[in-house]
Amino acid sequence: MEDAHQKLDVIIVGAGLAGLAAAISCGLAKHNITVLEAARQLTEIGAGLQITPNASRLFKAWGIETEVAALAAEPSLLAVHRYSDGKILAQEDAFDQNIRRKYDAPFIDMHRVDLQKILYKRAIELGVDVRLNHRILKVDDASGSKPRVVLESGQSLECDVVVGADGLWSKCRESMLGKADAPLPTGDLAYRIVLEIDKITDPELRSRISNPEVHFWIGPQAHAVGYSLRGGTMYNIVLLCPDDLPPGLSRLNGSVGEMQDLFTNWDPILTRFLRQVDSVDKWKLMHRAEVPSWTNIQKNFVLIGDSCHPMLPYLAQGANSSIEDGAVLGRLLSYVRSKAQIPWAIELYESLRKSRSEMIVRETFHQRDAFHMPDGDSQIERDTLFLSQLGKEVDAKFPSRWTCPEVQPWLYGYDAIKEADNAAILSLSKRC
Ligand SMILES: Cc1cc2nc3c(=O)[nH]c(=O)nc-3n(C[C@H](O)[C@H](O)[C@H](O)COP(=O)(O)OP(=O)(O)OC[C@H]3O[C@@H](n4cnc5c(N)ncnc54)[C@H](O)[C@@H]3O)c2cc1C
Structure with missing residues (x-):
């Protein structure tokens, strides 16, 4: 198998979590x-992240489980x-144990920059060439026949596969669609x-911080x-409420007094x-309309994250x-034995990832509806x-998808590597 391996030149745009995972x-x-990463350095952008078993199981496969655990908190x-x-x-007690038993991987909370640095270090160990301060234009x-990445510096680089992992304001997405395409406000x-x-x-408060748990408070809107x-040693709080930022402004230093007044x-x-x-x-908070495809016609340029x-x-x-996304894409590319197979891997990536991710996006809006109900009859019904x-093991479709027995298994039980392996092996067997 090793002899037949076809080395591909892959350019990934963006060293966020999607890009580094890929x-x-x-x-x-x-x-x-x-x-190729636009930022000059990997700084403390973002805050806390909840990492669920569908991602944490990959850390074990990638050999970073111990480093992640050292900087994580596992809520009980x-x-x-x-x-x-x-x-x-x-309330779910023994949440940590239940999750590990059900999914054979933990539910952990981390600072985004801690995870980004661990992924970065592992990528470097694997010989990945990460170039900071490299902003791409298109x-x-x-x-x-090969895609070409054009940088702000005027340089351009050709490769076999381009992976657009440049986040919400993606230039790669615009290149793929051939038009400007700003993300949409969620409200x-x-x-x-x-x-x-x-x-x-x-x-x-100190005791709450040093004994990791997850608490949601749900109210009108x-x-x-x-x-x-x-x-x-740290506590992360996210407050979600109606958007009052002017159009076109995506991030701002907020007023502490205004935030305290809202809650x-x-x-x-x-x-x-607070x-x-x-x-x-x-x-x-932004989202995007679903587009017909995340890949180009030639099937050598793909979007992730x-x-x-x-x-x-x-x-x-x-x-x-x-x-x-990154795990599935890389795993599928491990089956490529000739450059002619690249379109096959890219199509398979899209077929595995697009429907699942879009289903998750829709589910996040359902979670908003369930959590943000105004006080009234529907809220009383929900709370009943x-x-x-x-005090029981939840056995009904539940307003909190975090512990819902219908949603949690497909969300947390997903094994990206297994999915990619199964799909690749099945597809290759049909071609023989
Ligand atoms: C309030 C809040 C809470 C969240 N909580 C969670 C959570 O608990 N769990 C969770 O899973 N997710 C959470 N998320 C979502 C999560 O942060 C993002 O979905 C995730 O970080 C996306 O990763 P990405 O790599 O696709 O994009 P990004 O992290 O945005 O990375 C994109 C990278 O591309 C670089 N880049 C951009 N343009 C260019 C260019 N032209 N050339 C080169 N490089 C470029 C950027 O500098 C950046 O490094 C939360 C988001 C918010 C807003």
Whole structure:
């Protein structure tokens, strides 16, 4: 098998989580990988991320499980509270153990930059050439048999496969569609907050941070989520509420007072956390309309991650599904034995990834509907259903997809490597 291996030149645009996951996966497939990243350095962009078993199982396969565990926090409980008084609507104890038993991989919380640096280091170990401060302008796939990446510097690079992993404001996507294509507002925004335990004196808050759990508070048109990071030394809070940022503005330093006012009558434990905040970022939450294809006609240029499926963070799947994309793509490219097989691998990637990712995007909007109900009859009905399952193993379609027995298994049970292997082997057997 090794003798027949066809080394491909792959250029990945973007060293975010999608790009680095693809770099590792393609690196393990022994291709020549170059990553072009616009940023001068990998800095603390973003905040906490919830990493679910569909992504964490890949860390084991990629040999970074131990490094990830050292910087993660694994929550032992997941609870949903009514916003106003903190009343528990849903609670799963031994959440960590249950998840590991069901999915053979953990549910963990991390700072985005910690994960990005671990992925970066692994990519470098695998021989990936990561070039920072390399902003691309476009991908030209029309002028020859090979796609060409054109950089802002004027340089242009040719390769066998281009992977567009350049995020929400993707230039690769625009090149593929042949037109400008701005992401669409979802109508919501997120306040992202990270607190350090060393700066907090309140003993109850300190104890909550050092004992990792996940807590949601759900209310009219808004919800909040809080969880620990870095082994219980940091706390991440995301507040989700209606978007009031002007059109065209996607991120802003928020006003702490305005943020506290919005959540002023919420559960006192949440407002005590919010009183610790001295600065906050406000992010407009964007999505995109589904497009017919994530690949070009020649099948040598492909989109992954937020460039093709940005989503509401209400199921914490944006990064997880971007990591899945990278894993599937690289694994499929490991089966390529001649350059003529590239279109086969790219088509298979799209057939495996597009429908799943778009289903997750739709599910995030359903989660918003369920979490953001105004007080009234539907909310009372929802809370009655929540409470009917309290203290039991949930056995009904559940308003929180985080523990729903219908949604959680397909979301968390996905094994990207197995999916890619099964599809490749089946497809190759049909061709013989
Ligand atoms: C409030 C909030 C909370 C979230 N919580 C979670 C969570 O808990 N779990 C989860 O899974 N997801 C979460 N997400 C989503 C997650 O952060 C994204 O889906 C994920 O980071 C997307 O990764 P990406 O690599 O596709 O894009 P990005 O992380 O945006 O990376 C794109 C990279 O491409 C580079 N780039 C851009 N343009 C160019 C160019 N022209 N040339 C070269 N390089 C370029 C950028 O500098 C960047 O490094 C959350 C998002 C938000 C807003």
